[in-house]
Amino acid sequence: xALIEIDNLSVHFDAGDRIVKAVQDVSLQVAARESYGLVGxxxxxxxxxxxxxxxxxxxxxxxxxxxxxxxxxxxxxxFSARVQMVFQDPYSSLHPRHxxxxxxxxxxxxxxxxxTDARVVQALRDVALDPTFRFRFPHQLSGGQRxxxxxxxxxxxxxxxxxxxxxxxxLDASVQAETLNLLNRLRAERxxxxxxxxxxxxVIDHMxxxxxxxxxxxxxxxxxxxxxxxxxxxxSYARTLFDASADRMLDGA
Amino acid sequence: MSLLSVKNLRVTFDTEAGRVEAVRxxxxxxxRERLGIVGxxxxxxxxxxxxMLRLIRPPGRIEADEMRFDxxxxxxxxEREMRALRGPRMAMVMQDPKYSLNPVMKVGxxxxxxxxxxxxxxxGDARKKAIEALQAVQIRDPERVMEAWPxxxxxxxxxxxxxxxxxxPNxxxxxxxxxxxxLDVTVQAEVxxxxxxxxxxxxxxxxxxxxxLxLVARFxxxxxxxxxxxxxxxxxxxxxxxxxxxxxRGLLNCLPRIGGPREPLPSLDRSGTWAEA
Numbered sequence: 465x466a467l468i469e470i471d472n473l474s475v476h477f478d479a480g481d482r483i484v485k486a487v488q489d490v491s492l493q494v495a496a497r498e499s500y501g502l503v504g505x506x507x508x509x510x511x512x513x514x515x516x517x518x519x520x521x522x523x524x525x526x527x528x529x530x531x532x533x534x535x536x537x538x539x540x541x542x543f544s545a546r547v548q549m550v551f552q553d554p555y556s557s558l559h560p561r562h563x564x565x566x567x568x569x570x571x572x573x574x575x576x577x578x579x580t581d582a583r584v585v586q587a588l589r590d591v592a593l594d595p596t597f598r599f600r601f602p603h604q605l606s607g608g609q610r611x612x613x614x615x616x617x618x619x620x621x622x623x624x625x626x627x628x629x630x631x632x633x634x635l636d637a638s639v640q641a642e643t644l645n646l647l648n649r650l651r652a653e654r655x656x657x658x659x660x661x662x663x664x665x666x667v668i669d670h671m672x673x674x675x676x677x678x679x680x681x682x683x684x685x686x687x688x689x690x691x692x693x694x695x696x697x698x699x700s701y702a703r704t705l706f707d708a709s710a711d712r713m714l715d716g717a
Numbered sequence: 718m719s720l721l722s723v724k725n726l727r728v729t730f731d732t733e734a735g736r737v738e739a740v741r742x743x744x745x746x747x748x749r750e751r752l753g754i755v756g757x758x759x760x761x762x763x764x765x766x767x768x769m770l771r772l773i774r775p776p777g778r779i780e781a782d783e784m785r786f787d788x789x790x791x792x793x794x795x796e797r798e799m800r801a802l803r804g805p806r807m808a809m810v811m812q813d814p815k816y817s818l819n820p821v822m823k824v825g826x827x828x829x830x831x832x833x834x835x836x837x838x839x840x841g842d843a844r845k846k847a848i849e850a851l852q853a854v855q856i857r858d859p860e861r862v863m864e865a866w867p868x869x870x871x872x873x874x875x876x877x878x879x880x881x882x883x884x885x886p887n888x889x890x891x892x893x894x895x896x897x898x899x900l901d902v903t904v905q906a907e908v909x910x911x912x913x914x915x916x917x918x919x920x921x922x923x924x925x926x927x928x929x930l931x932l933v934a935r936f937x938x939x940x941x942x943x944x945x946x947x948x949x950x951x952x953x954x955x956x957x958x959x960x961x962x963x964x965x966r967g968l969l970n971c972l973p974r975i976g977g978p979r980e981p982l983p984s985l986d987r988s989g990t991w992a993e994a
Contacts, residue, residue, distance in 0.1 A: 505901035506872065607758070636757040636928050641971035641982035648981065663901050670973030670982070693976030708902040709975060 466493035467531055467657050468500075468517075468625065474525035475509070475516050486512045488681045489526070496624070499651065499658040501672030503665055503705065509681040510661045511552075514627040517659075518549050530625070541575060548618035552630035554610035558602040564588075564613055565598045571620045587616040591646060608639035615646065619654075626651075628660040632667065644671060665709040669693065677702045720890060720922045721747040721769065724783040728764045728946075731776045739764045739777075741946035747890070751916055751923045753937035753954065755930050755968070761946040762926045763812070766892045769924070770809055771799050787889065804831060807890040808883035812898070814875025818867040825863030828882055835886070850881040854911050873904040880908070884915065890922045891915075898927065909936050930957070930968045942968070949991060963989050 475487040487509040494500040502510040515521040517528055519539045528535050530547060551557035558567055568584045577583070585595045591612040602610055611631060618626055631647065632640040644667065651658060662668050668675050669692055677684045677699070685699045697703050728740035740761040745752070754762045768779050771791060784791040786807060794802070811817035819827055828850065829843035838846065844863070851859035854877040867875060876896060883891060893912065897905040913936070916923050927933050933940055934957040942950045942965045950962035960966060967985040 505903055637930065637968055638757060638971050638985040641973075642984050644973065645981040645984065665902070666973045666975050666977075669975045670977065670979070704903060706975070708906045 465532055467496040467498075468492075468494040468659060469529040469532075470513070470517075470526070471528075472526035473513065473516060473523065473528060475512050475521050476524040477522075486521070486681055487516065490676075490678070490681075490683045491526075492676055492683070492686070494657060494659055496657055497651075497655050498674070499660065499672045501668035501675035502659070502661045502678060503663065503668050503675055504678035504684075505663060505705075507680075508678040510678050511629050512681075514549060514629050514659065514661055517547065517627060544571070544623075545575065545621045546623050547625045547627065548621065548623040549627040549629065550611075550614050550618050550631050553634050554607055554614050555602075555634070557614055558610055558617075560602055563599050563601055564605075567602075567613065567617055568598075568620055571617065575621060577621070583620070587620055590619065590650070591616045606639075607635055608643060611635060611639075611643055612646065615643075615650070619650065622654070623656075625657045625659065628658060630662055631660070633662065633664065640667070647671070665692070665705060677705060719746040719748050720787055722783060722785050723769075724781060726765065726768055726779070726781040726784065728761070728768055728773060729778050729780070731778075739946055740768065743941075743943070743946075743948055745941060745948070745951070747922050747924065749916075749920045749922050750939065751913075751925060751937040753933035753940040754924060754926045754943060755928065755933050755940055756943035757928060757968075759945075760943040762943050763894055764946075765943070766809060766894050766924060766926050769890075769892060770803055770807060772803075772809070804835065804888070805886040806888055807892070808886070808888040809892040810876075810879050810883050810894060810896045812895045814867070814870070814872060814879055817879060818875060820867050822867075823863070824865050824867065824870070824878055828863070828878070828885065831882075832885060846885060847881075850885045851878070853884065854878075854881045855907060856881070873900045873908070876900060876908060877911075880911065887919065888921065890924070892924045892926070894926045895928070896925070897932070898929070905932075912936075930965070931972060944991075963991060 470490065470492050472489045472491055473487055474489060477484040477486060490513060502513060504510050512521050516523050519537065565584055568587055569580045572580050572583060584598060588595050588597060593609060593612050632643050635643060650656060660671055669689060672689065674686060674688050675692060676686050679701050685697060685702045687697060695706060697706060724744045726740055726743045727738065730737045730739060743765055754765060756762045767773050771779060773779055781792060825847060828847035832838045832843040832846055847863065848859045851862055856862055856877055870878065880896065897908050900908060912923065915921055925933060925937055934954045937954050940952050940954050940957065941948045942962065944964050950960060950965050952960050963986065970983045971985055973982060
């Protein structure tokens, strides 16, 4: 049985005089310990799927099951102990007036987990940050360091599933490499399951076992990693995306 | 004669914590060609671009042995002369449409403002020119975009509006600061094609600032690689794969590739002597 099962998910937003269909009839399954990618241009609905799982966007149709159980509304503590999300922009996803210590210890306090002190220090070590960062504020950190804090925060409750929404697109190439390496190491060490969104096909290819190409809120094509690398896509849109990918550009030059 | 020549450019900020040198001795010349400037955040690439237009506010200071644009000494030009250059002769497309368009002015008014004030065109003519400019950057429904507020545009649309705005006065030099980093790959390819056509058809000089080395290599003729305010290497874009400097190689290697190996990406090794102050 797959750990994440999404059947015919639809997300509609009511925008006054019209209804915006952000996601339409998307189905996908992610096995435990698998890394699954969603790729497409902005507005294709890929981030909305992650937000719908977390309850940040309404589920208008279809079902989402985690470990066989349908999602409850509100999601509740049990959900946040299993599923956590890392957002795109480390500049806006951390509370600007909370120290790193407070950001990291809040989930522990909410869930009544003890031994806060040692856990916060360990969490910083796990993402390769010096424990002296603990009492700093987000504005005293670089973008890459902030994204590490965001990842540490997501891991505080030791979830099984990480939902990653463009975790490196706000970062420099060299910092992106470090962050992707960190995510891969944590996944191997902890047996995490990733559902990752990116517009960069090369990043998705590096990180994921399977990838779903999306366009205009619909699933276009699901590709295994080998098929992607060998350019065995069957739809023209997936091929367009593949051809426009930055690292292909260099080969073509 | 080259369009732009810069010798030993330095940009310094006197802050409370002491002097910060953002650009430290950058020299280059530019003809009617596409020059790429690449580096990480904080490498001084944006500051180099802004210096050309003297758009650095105190406490920042620009110093150089020479900074000439088409025979004009940019270091000695008065503010009035600089104002006459900015726009009609040299223009800059800023990084983020969200922060660089005026949020409380409709797109149409922002586009026609320069035409009306600088070129003293009437409302009708200015509007016509603005719509033509929007069409030139492949915006399909320019009439609607003219009436839109900046927040109603997507990132790609906003970026194209900014490019259109800079191209209306037909400048000789365009400085584009990360013009495509907010865009999806498919839209990115379109915007690059627009810029490329403009360089070819109008004979414009282009400085293309980006952190994406592969993109720059594909698009530009020559690439300057910057690190900590210095140019560490200048390469012909076609020979980028043969670049020798460890920093350039590091930037190239740390990017994932489709079908590449699954091992950890090589991180940038900053232990060499080149990385020291």
